[in-house]
Amino acid sequence: MKTFFYTLKQSFIQFGRNLNMSIISIFAITCMLLILSLFFILVINVNTAAETIKGDYDSIEIFLSDKTTPEQAQEMVDDMKTQEGVSDSFYKPKEQAMAEFRERWGKNGYLLDSLEDNPLPNSVVIVIGDLEKADALAEHAATYDGIEEVKYYKSTVDKLLDATKFVQIAAIVIMIFLIIVSIVVVSNTIKLTVFNRAEEISIMKYVGATNWFIRGPFLVEGIIIGVVSAGISLGITHLVYSKIVDVIGDQVYQMLSMPMVPVGFLTVNFAWIFLALGISIGSCGSIISMRRFLDA
Numbered sequence: 001m002k003t004f005f006y007t008l009k010q011s012f013i014q015f016g017r018n019l020n021m022s023i024i025s026i027f028a029i030t031c032m033l034l035i036l037s038l039f040f041i042l043v044i045n046v047n048t049a050a051e052t053i054k055g056d057y058d059s060i061e062i063f064l065s066d067k068t069t070p071e072q073a074q075e076m077v078d079d080m081k082t083q084e085g086v087s088d089s090f091y092k093p094k095e096q097a098m099a100e101f102r103e104r105w106g107k108n109g110y111l112l113d114s115l116e117d118n119p120l121p122n123s124v125v126i127v128i129g130d131l132e133k134a135d136a137l138a139e140h141a142a143t144y145d146g147i148e149e150v151k152y153y154k155s156t157v158d159k160l161l162d163a164t165k166f167v168q169i170a171a172i173v174i175m176i177f178l179i180i181v182s183i184v185v186v187s188n189t190i191k192l193t194v195f196n197r198a199e200e201i202s203i204m205k206y207v208g209a210t211n212w213f214i215r216g217p218f219l220v221e222g223i224i225i226g227v228v229s230a231g232i233s234l235g236i237t238h239l240v241y242s243k244i245v246d247v248i249g250d251q252v253y254q255m256l257s258m259p260m261v262p263v264g265f266l267t268v269n270f271a272w273i274f275l276a277l278g279i280s281i282g283s284c285g286s287i288i289s290m291r292r293f294l295d296a
Helices: 002-017 019-057 070-081 094-114 131-141 154-196 198-206 211-256 263-293
Strands: 059-064 086-092 123-128 147-151
Touching: 019 154, 019 211, 019 263, 059 070, 059 131, 070 086, 070 123, 070 131, 123 131, 131 147, 154 263, 211 263
Parallel strands: none
Antiparallel strands: 059 123, 059 147, 086 123
16 A cells, blocks of 8 residues: 555646646647547537438338329338338328328427428338348339338438448547557656656666565556546537537527537546546556666
């Protein structure tokens, strides 16, 4: 326990002695984490959008003309149920479509009350059981009489998935670059501390202090820098993302029919991510510096 408290005390003393460089390290790691949070937020929300649209990708909707009777629509439903790769098919009247549309608009649904007539068409929805048969099913659906359009999201989803992969790869590359930069900055900070205590360290080694006894305060100092940076980054990210959701959250839901990732969910997960990254960067920076200057 004495060694633990000594290590903790010395780490805070060193942190104070090199306060300017410590602040620079905290600033560097905080900026890195904030930039990473932007990519994380983008990737998570893009993935959410992809999963939302995949729900439409798993179905085909046939929009019917106004002249098509419910009996004709039912014939389409029955025929589609016999097709290979279809798990279900059903008729959706325009009233149901409007009710779902109004629900998507949320508190702004009252704006639809100004419409004199329901502009949405009746439709037949085909739930796809085998995605490999989806293209053939869409082509078959287009052969029916009395239809206006066959709505199928395959090309949209494919493009969105490609964009998602690109964003993920770009985020990983930038993350690796920023982590390396942050480790270098922390390493330089610890390096200055080692230089300042070079004589003291030599005496400690001369009287028999182990390498890990000497390394301890430097390692904890790096961890402190990482933890402080993580806390600052998490607070700023929470405040900024909360404002973004408050300002455009409803508009995104109305336009894309999908919610943004909840603030609470994002904050809890970011807390662990930031803490892990902050501690890892601080520790790695300290270890690299000590390996060079303490004959590790």
